[in-house]
Amino acid sequence: MENKILYWGIVAGIVLIAYIASLVARRLLNRIIKRKSENLREDPTKFVFLKNSTSFIIYSVALIIIFMITPALNDIGKGLFAGAGILAATIGFASQKAFSNILSGIFILIFKPFSVQDTIEIKSDMLKGVVEEITLRHTVIRDYENRRIIIPNSLISETTLVNSTIVEERIKKHIEFGISYDSDIDHAKAIIQDEICKHPLFVDSREEAEKNESSPQITMRVIALSDFSVDIRAYVWTNSNDDAFVLQCDVFESVKKRFDREGIEIPFPYRTLVFKNKPESNK
Structure with missing residues (x-):
């Protein structure tokens, strides 16, 4: 005893x-x-x-x-x-999965595809957020709704990641607008460029030579002639992914107001209905 x-x-x-x-x-x-x-x-x-x-x-x-x-x-x-x-x-x-998660966690530490405080995007799950913690078993990601997403390390090792912080945070954001076929394309481009350039989060990425030559601050292209619209894309530089999101939201609002004031139409689908009268039958 x-x-x-x-x-x-x-x-x-x-x-x-x-x-x-x-x-x-x-x-x-x-x-x-x-x-x-x-x-x-x-x-x-x-x-x-x-x-x-x-x-x-x-x-x-x-x-x-x-x-x-x-x-x-x-x-x-x-x-x-x-x-x-x-x-x-x-x-x-x-324990196969458990050991797989542990080994994947060790590989993340050694090869560093991402680190704590990096902004990453998991393509397969359409998940984007900031890495808060890396443990032996899992990685904790804080998404943009302030939720904590816990993902096993083995799943992260098997999927494709986009790391917005691994080299530099500055990104080029694609912002797209659709205008009607009756609207003036050059006028629409001028409005878009003016609204983007005066936004405080916009970054002028031109080289000194381009600035001396007075090259446009923003590159814009007509990327498609869709069924109901002419699609214009602006290539905009910002200092981070967070800045890009804020800039895009603000520019959508300001450009829409300018379009309304200056007669640029944002199209919506039209349907043309044709009614045919049947000929009267001979009695």
Whole structure:
């Protein structure tokens, strides 16, 4: 009886030590993350990943020690080894996804397709947001509705990503407008250019030589002659994806008001109905 109490006391002590060690380690790493990422401006991804890996490693070591020093668990271990073939197959099948997520998390840390605070887009799921956290199992993304999307690392490794921050945040946004066939294309282009250029988030990307030659600040093209509209696309530079979204919304509103004032029609589908009178039958 005393031996059992001693064994379980040791087990409880190991669990308590593991808990305290994990708590202390995470707090220390939190301080390191804050200092490194803010003061030294280093990438915080590796520190966040290490913080989440620390608890896993500490508890794994504690579990191994418990198996080694507790006779009751040694007996269980012997029983498990008796059916090692079936057990290995079962565990391997059940934990395949878990290990896949862990390995994918390690590959994300090593090869860095994205980091914490990067803006990424997952094409397959039409998901776009900011990376908040990378753990052993999953990645947390904050979308533009302030929701947290939790995605297993294995799924992220198998899909196509668009990283808007990996080299530079500045992007070229395509903003499209449709005008009627009766409207003046040159006048419409002049309105669009004027409204975009005076927006505070617009970035003039011209080289010095282009500025000296008075080249247009914005490139615009007629990209299609659709069934009901002439489609014009403006290629607009901004400093970030967030700025591009705000600029696009503001420009849609200001251009629509200018179009209304200056007689540029934004078309909508027309239908022409023809009614034919049937000839009267001879009586």
